[in-house]
Amino acid sequence: MTTSVLARVTADPAAPLHACVGAPGGHGKTALLRQLTDAYRSAGASVAGPWPPRHPAADQVLLIDDAHLLTPQQLDELREHAERPDARIVVAHRPWPRRPELLRLIEVLRRGGPAITLPALTPAQVAEHLSAPTDELVAWVIAQTSGIARYVTRLADALPPAGPGSPPHVPVAALAPFAAEFDELDASVRTLLLAVEAGAGLSFDLVAAVLDHDANVAELVDAGRATGMLAADGTLVPLARRAIAALAPISQRIDVRQRLAALQMARGGPVLPLVRPLLRVAAAPGLVPGAAGSGLGHVYEAAGEEALGDDPALAAELFAAAAGAGRTTASRRALATALAGDLDHASRLTDQVLAAGTPEQRAEAAYVAATVLAHRGQTAQAVRLHEWAGTDVANGFAAVGLIAVGRLADAQRLIRPDDTTGRPPTSLSAAATLMARGTAESVTGSPATALSSLVQAATLIDPVGPAALLPDSPAAAGALLALHCTELDVADTLLTRAEHRSTGGALLATRHHLLRSWVLLLRGRLAEVEQRLPATAEATAAQGRDDLFAAALRVALARRNGDLVGLRSAWPDACQALIGQPVELFNLLPLGELAVAAARLGELHRVAGHLADADRLLAELGDPPAWTVLLHWYRLQAAILADDQQTARRYAALLDGGRSAGPYAAAFADAAAVWLEVLTGQADPEAVVAASRTLSLAGLTWDAARLAGQAAIRTSDRKAMALLLDSARAMQDRGTRADSPAVTTGQQLLSAREREVGALVLAGMTYKQIADRLYLSAKTVEHHMARIRQRLGCADRHELLSRLRELLGDPEATP
Numbered sequence: 001m002t003t004s005v006l007a008r009v010t011a012d013p014a015a016p017l018h019a020c021v022g023a024p025g026g027h028g029k030t031a032l033l034r035q036l037t038d039a040y041r042s043a044g045a046s047v048a049g050p051w052p053p054r055h056p057a058a059d060q061v062l063l064i065d066d067a068h069l070l071t072p073q074q075l076d077e078l079r080e081h082a083e084r085p086d087a088r089i090v091v092a093h094r095p096w097p098r099r100p101e102l103l104r105l106i107e108v109l110r111r112g113g114p115a116i117t118l119p120a121l122t123p124a125q126v127a128e129h130l131s132a133p134t135d136e137l138v139a140w141v142i143a144q145t146s147g148i149a150r151y152v153t154r155l156a157d158a159l160p161p162a163g164p165g166s167p168p169h170v171p172v173a174a175l176a177p178f179a180a181e182f183d184e185l186d187a188s189v190r191t192l193l194l195a196v197e198a199g200a201g202l203s204f205d206l207v208a209a210v211l212d213h214d215a216n217v218a219e220l221v222d223a224g225r226a227t228g229m230l231a232a233d234g235t236l237v238p239l240a241r242r243a244i245a246a247l248a249p250i251s252q253r254i255d256v257r258q259r260l261a262a263l264q265m266a267r268g269g270p271v272l273p274l275v276r277p278l279l280r281v282a283a284a285p286g287l288v289p290g291a292a293g294s295g296l297g298h299v300y301e302a303a304g305e306e307a308l309g310d311d312p313a314l315a316a317e318l319f320a321a322a323a324g325a326g327r328t329t330a331s332r333r334a335l336a337t338a339l340a341g342d343l344d345h346a347s348r349l350t351d352q353v354l355a356a357g358t359p360e361q362r363a364e365a366a367y368v369a370a371t372v373l374a375h376r377g378q379t380a381q382a383v384r385l386h387e388w389a390g391t392d393v394a395n396g397f398a399a400v401g402l403i404a405v406g407r408l409a410d411a412q413r414l415i416r417p418d419d420t421t422g423r424p425p426t427s428l429s430a431a432a433t434l435m436a437r438g439t440a441e442s443v444t445g446s447p448a449t450a451l452s453s454l455v456q457a458a459t460l461i462d463p464v465g466p467a468a469l470l471p472d473s474p475a476a477a478g479a480l481l482a483l484h485c486t487e488l489d490v491a492d493t494l495l496t497r498a499e500h501r502s503t504g505g506a507l508l509a510t511r512h513h514l515l516r517s518w519v520l521l522l523r524g525r526l527a528e529v530e531q532r533l534p535a536t537a538e539a540t541a542a543q544g545r546d547d548l549f550a551a552a553l554r555v556a557l558a559r560r561n562g563d564l565v566g567l568r569s570a571w572p573d574a575c576q577a578l579i580g581q582p583v584e585l586f587n588l589l590p591l592g593e594l595a596v597a598a599a600r601l602g603e604l605h606r607v608a609g610h611l612a613d614a615d616r617l618l619a620e621l622g623d624p625p626a627w628t629v630l631l632h633w634y635r636l637q638a639a640i641l642a643d644d645q646q647t648a649r650r651y652a653a654l655l656d657g658g659r660s661a662g663p664y665a666a667a668f669a670d671a672a673a674v675w676l677e678v679l680t681g682q683a684d685p686e687a688v689v690a691a692s693r694t695l696s697l698a699g700l701t702w703d704a705a706r707l708a709g710q711a712a713i714r715t716s717d718r719k720a721m722a723l724l725l726d727s728a729r730a731m732q733d734r735g736t737r738a739d740s741p742a743v744t745t746g747q748q749l750l751s752a753r754e755r756e757v758g759a760l761v762l763a764g765m766t767y768k769q770i771a772d773r774l775y776l777s778a779k780t781v782e783h784h785m786a787r788i789r790q791r792l793g794c795a796d797r798h799e800l801l802s803r804l805r806e807l808l809g810d811p812e813a814t815p
Contacts, residue, residue, distance in 0.1 A: 442624065
């Protein structure tokens with residue numbers, strides 16, 4: 001439309017022209033009038049504008065801007081001039097205010113043709129304003145300005161030259177011109193824009209709350225839209241929003257938020273959007289200058305409660321702001337800080353509240369402090385604070401902790417029967433009680449009953465999600481019990497759901513991630529564990545028990561991969577983590593793994609004290625099979641690696657004595673008996689395959705493959721060796737790479753003899769030892785290895801051994 005009117009004037013400047021241009025501020029009305037002025041003057045016409053002359057000549061061109069600001073008399077005079085058939089007049093105006101005189105003038109002008117519209121600039125037009133346009137920069141400018149011509153020019157002129165790959169940002173120079181425009185607005189329109197910037201949108205009742213009661217909100221909204229800052233959908237143009245937030249007096253912004261918050265809190269609405277812009281959490285924590293001590297303390301506190309579940313770090317900042325405004329929120333701030341994962345700061349805050357808080361605040365602070373201690377692995381100390389807190393939730397978790405340190409009788413006194421509680425249960429208190437019962441059942445009853453209670457507790461806690469501060473989750477406790485009983489599918493399901501629901505927030509995210517990695521480890525899916533290790537290392541700083549699980553996981557992965565260098569590298573950190581952790585029921589899994597690694601490295605003395613503590617703990621709990629069987633299996637493996645047959649026989653006997661506990665216990669007992677036969681060279685290959693298969697069906701494919709592989713290495717019967725190697729490989733494939741075409745193809749490249757040679761090389765035998773075992777010459781063994789390297793495309797011995805471990809598994813070397 002603008003192009004066509006300019007073309008008409010250029011083609012015939014003497015022809016009559018009646019036109020009106022209506023658009024909000026900044027859309028280019030003035031720029032169009034300047035272009036028309038240049039066109040007429042270049043044709044020799046007399047032009048008057050942007051203000052109307054008192055008595056315009058009949059042949060004078062009138063190009064009038066901001067007609068909405070003219071007096072009724074001026075508008076009537078322009079209408080009289082426009083009624084002349086030969087008049088040349090263009091009037092630009094904003095859509096508000098709509099005076100009757102202006103409407104009559106517009107009606108006359110529209111008889112000469114349709115109104116001229118000024119749409120947002122197109123991407124091509126925006127690109128013309130930029131010195132070095134790119135598609136990304138053009139899109140960003142449009143997003144900031146909504147394509148409004150004035151704002152595009154303002155932003156484009158202020159943008160500095162962009163460096164390679166540097167994201168654009170809004171310069172202060174692009175915001176400065178808004179200050180004068182904002183000051184020129186009517187006070188009510190300014191308040192409206194401040195209300196929209198605060199989050200009121202075009203909700204008339206919210207806007208009315210910050211205006212005088214007799215204000216016409218609908219008219220003010222029209223006035224706001226006419227400025228160009230307020231879009232038709234009730235949102236501020238992003239550049240204008242930034243300018244109002246940066247340039248509007250903070251006292252006015254706070255006053256608006258106080259009024260809006262009073263209405264929102266009165267009707268139970270959210271207040272977080274109102275106060276979030278007053279925080280500068282990302283750059284420097286705290287409030288923007290002028291926002292502290294502003295009378296918004298109760299609003300900051302309410303906003304902190306709203307943010308607690310989704311963004312505890314923000315909630316902590318809001319509780320701090322509330323405290324600065326005189327509210328007593330120290331215990332809530334400690335809770336939010338702990339949920340955000342900053343245990344050190346949370347501990348300092350709880351100490352302050354425990355020393356000087358009210359009884360209610362001290363109870364909450366005690367719970368937070370107990371949770372901090374639990375995450376650091378100091379369960380006994382955590383129990384004391386949980387008991388002191390005295391709530392149903394705290395008592396439930398205290399009972400779990402008491403069982404974990406061997407005090408079953410004390411725990412049972414805290415577990416309330418359903419029909420005697422004096423307070424209505426919440427989801428969290430019911431979950432904590434069920435978790436305590438499930439933990440108690442794991443040492444006094446059947447694992448199936450205990451798992452049922454723990455799964456129910458995990459389901460109960462689902463709705464709470466990340467908003468609950470937990471010393472541990474039912475999912476983690478249930479997964480650990482399931483791991484000990486080789487119910488790996490149950491463990492994985494519990495942990496997957498806990499991760500999906502963000503149970504316990506950031507504080508438990510690392511624990512759930514680590515335990516899922518342990519599930520994969522026991523399944524023998526080592527490549528997947530290795531892929532998850534970077535995420536494990538980069539997760540929220542490991543605290544106490546998480547550090548132990550992470551360090552033991554790295555040790556376990558290196559040992560299972562036959563990576564002696566990696567094992568020695570990971571061992572010092574694992575020892576350091578172990579030293580800082582007292583033995584409890586829920587860390588027996590990493591302790592068992594470290595015991596095997598210690599035997600592999602000849603450093604059993606480093607775990608001897610912890611293993612003795614574990615024996616005492618389990619004895620105090622009555623040696624519950626659900627928790628003892630897997631540890632006995634680990635200690636059997638450690639004895640085998642240490643070539644301590646007497647100790648191996650002892651733990652094999654213990655496993656046999658506990659076989660009645662369930663199928664998992666029987667599987668371990670059978671495998672232990674076969675191991676003893678393997679060590680003495682008397683193993684029946686069929687019995688080895690059967691025991692290995694039982695372990696594999698229990699999910700322990702790596703242990704199954706190792707048993708079959710070790711039996712293959714120790715037999716001199718070539719037929720039995722081939723059977724056992726095939727069995728080991730099949731179990732390895734089942735657990736790790738059943739769906740991997742690359743592995744299947746690699747195995748097909750090797751002959752049966754080459755697989756035998758490769759397995760013995762992985763076991764640490766020399767070419768001469770392999771030759772003696774297989775009744776070959778050393779030269780023939782060397783020839784087989786050269787063929788293997790060629791077929792697998794390996795450049796050096798290190799790559800060759802890694803590829804063989806991938807294809808054949810790694811029968812761990814024994815003394």
